[in-house]
Structure formats: C-alpha cells, structure tokens
Amino acid sequence: GENVEQHPSTLSVQEGDSAVIKCTYSDSASNYFPWYKQELGKGPQLIIDIRSNVGEKKDQRIAVTLNKTAKHFSLHITETQPEDSAVYFCAASFKGGSNYKLTFGKGTLLTVNP
Amino acid sequence: EADIYQTPRYLVIGTGKKITLECSQTMGHDKMYWYQQDPGMELHLIHYSYGVNSTEKGDLSSESTVSRIRTEHFPLTLESARPSHTSQYLCASSTNHWGGRFTDTQYFGPGTRLTVL
Numbered sequence: 001g002e003n004v005e006q007h008p009s010t011l012s013v014q015e016g017d018s019a020v021i022k023c024t025y026s027d028s029a030s031n032y033f034p035w036y037k038q039e040l041g042k043g044p045q046l047i048i049d050i051r052s053n054v055g056e057k058k059d060q061r062i063a064v065t066l067n068k069t070a071k072h073f074s075l076h077i078t079e080t081q082p083e084d085s086a087v088y089f090c091a092a093s094f095k096g097g098s099n100y101k102l103t104f105g106k107g108t109l110l111t112v113n114p
Numbered sequence: 115e116a117d118i119y120q121t122p123r124y125l126v127i128g129t130g131k132k133i134t135l136e137c138s139q140t141m142g143h144d145k146m147y148w149y150q151q152d153p154g155m156e157l158h159l160i161h162y163s164y165g166v167n168s169t170e171k172g173d174l175s176s177e178s179t180v181s182r183i184r185t186e187h188f189p190l191t192l193e194s195a196r197p198s199h200t201s202q203y204l205c206a207s208s209t210n211h212w213g214g215r216f217t218d219t220q221y222f223g224p225g226t227r228l229t230v231l
Contacts, residue, residue, distance in 0.1 A: 032218045043120075043204050043222035044157075087155050093218040102208075102220055107155035 002027040002094045006105025014113050019080050021108045023090035024072040032093035033073050034102075035064060039086045047088075048075070080112045117141050120205050120223035127195055128231050135190045135226045137205030144209055146188040147220065148172070148180060151202040163188060195230045202227050 003026040013019050025033075031052040036044035050057045050064045050073065057064050061080075066073040077084055090105040118139040127133055137146065148161040149172075159172030163182040177199070178192050188207075192199055206220040 034219060036222075041224075043206075043224045045222065046219055049219065089157065102218060104157045107157075109155065 002030060002092055002101070002103040004090060004092050004103050004105045006090050006108060008108060009106065010109045010111075012111045012113060013080050015080060015082060017080055019077045019084070019110055019112075021075045021088055021090065021110070022072060023074070023092075023105050024070075025092040025103075026071070027092070027094045028068075028071065030092040030094040033064070033066060034091050034093075035062075035075050036089040036091070036104075037086045038089065038107075044087075044089055077110075080110075082112050082114050085110055085112045118205065118207055118221055118223040120203075120226050122226060123224060124227050124229075126229045126231065129194075129196055131195050133192050133195055133228070135203055135205075135228070137188045137190070137223060138186050139188075139207040139221070139223075140186060141207060141221070142185065142209070143207035143221075144185065145207060146182065147206040147208075148178075148188070148190050149204040149206065150174060150176065151204055151225070157204070161190065195228075197230045200228060200230050 006023045034049035035047050037047045038044040048059050048062050048064050050066050061078045063076040088108045091102050093102050121136045144165050146163045149157045150160050151157050158174035160174050160176040161180040163169045169180050178190050180190050202225050204225045205223040208220040
C-alpha cells in the first residue's frame with residue numbers, strides 16, 4: 001500500500017516568516033494530494049489540493065508544489081499569522097481495487113509566535 | 115464548511131458501557147470513514163464504507179463495529195467500552211464525482227472526544 005512520510009513533526013516560526021512542510025509518498029500511481037489543517041477541538045479541514053498533472057498551485061498565502069519524479073510534495077505558507085497555528089496533514093490518494101484510498105502523513109504541529 | 119455532523123461532541127462514560135457515536139452527512143456522499151486520532155496527532159483509519167450495506171475494516175484494528183443502512187448515516191458502536199478506547203473519533207465522507215468532475219476530497223466532521231473511566 002501507499003506510505004506517506006511528513007516532516008517536520010513540529011515547526012515553530014515567527015509571525016511574518018514562511019513555513020514549509022514536506023511530504024514524500026511511495027506509490028507512483030498516486031495522483032491526488034490534499035492538505036488539511038486541524039485547529040484545536042475541530043476536525044481537519046481541506047485547505048488546498050493538487051493533482052498529478054499540475055506542478056504547483058497557489059491560493060493567497062498558501063502554495064503547494066509537487067515533484068512527481070521525486071515523489072514529494074510540499075506546503076508553503078508565506079507571511080504566517082498566529083491564526084495559522086494548527087496541525088497540518090498531507091495525504092496521497094491511490095487506487096486500491098475499484099476505489100481510491102487516501103493515506104495521511106503523521107501531521108505537523110505549526111506554531112506561529114507573535 | 116462541510117455538511118457532516120457528529121454527536122455527541124464529548125462523552126465520558128464508565129467501563130463496560132455500550133456506546134454509539136453518530137455521524138451524518140447531507141452531501142449525498144457514497145463513501146464514509148471513521149478515524150481514530152491519538153494524542154500524537156496521527157490519524158488511523160478504523161472503518162470505511164463505499165456505499166449502503168458495505169463496510170470494511172481499516173488499517174488499524176478496532177473493537178468497534180459500524181453499519182451503513184442509509185447513505186447519510188454511519189454510526190460506530192462499542193459494545194463494551196474500556197479505558198483503552200479513550201480517544202478522539204473523526205468521521206469523514208467523500209465522493210468520487212462532484213459536479214461532473216473527479217474528486218477524492220474527504221470532508222471531516224468535528225469529532226467526538228471519548229473518555230472511558
């Protein structure tokens with residue numbers, strides 16, 4: 001099956017700095033890569049996703065890059081704000097049988113210090 | 115905001131009790147999932163369903179059971195709760211086709227925090 005590695009497990013930055021979270025995946029057939037943000041006491045919420053036919057996608061201060069050859073993808077947050085503090089999960093989707101299965105990384109706790 | 119709901123949000127119960135965690139979604143999604151989230155953050159898939167009357171065990175072995183009698187409803191049951199069942203339980207749903215295009219996006223509910231004394 002698919003294996004997704006996520007680094008770092010914790011990340012602390014100063015407000016206004018950039019934050020980068022990296023993930024690698026093992027199954028070259030994976031073609032969908034979402035990122036989720038989980039705030040304290042809430043369920044994970046999708047913040048951005050990318051498909052394998054695209055190398056980069058941006059949404060305001062958030063961007064995701066994908067390197068299919070190296071099988072890794074990254075989340076970039078610029079101009080970080082205290083409200084960006086949360087746990088972030090990457091995931092990769094691969095086809096298992098007739099259905100697609102999402103495999104999650106172990107999460108990164110991001111702390112933005114004011 | 116996804117239309118997926120979980121009740122109760124918090125539950126404190128004694129050992130040996132039977133409990134059912136409710137999950138409902140109004141998006142018409144055919145696929146639903148239960149995850150167990152430990153204090154270390156990691157999400158563990160414990161059950162999933164690809165449609166009515168279809169249920170499968172996930173990657174992490176669990177003593178809980180699930181049922182899928184209606185598309186919108188995916189309850190999880192523990193016949194005899196134990197302290198080792200203390201955890202956060204997250205429900206999610208997805209569909210492979212939305213508005214005519216393919217998608218794998220999973221939408222999560224707010225979670226149920228279960229404490230077994």
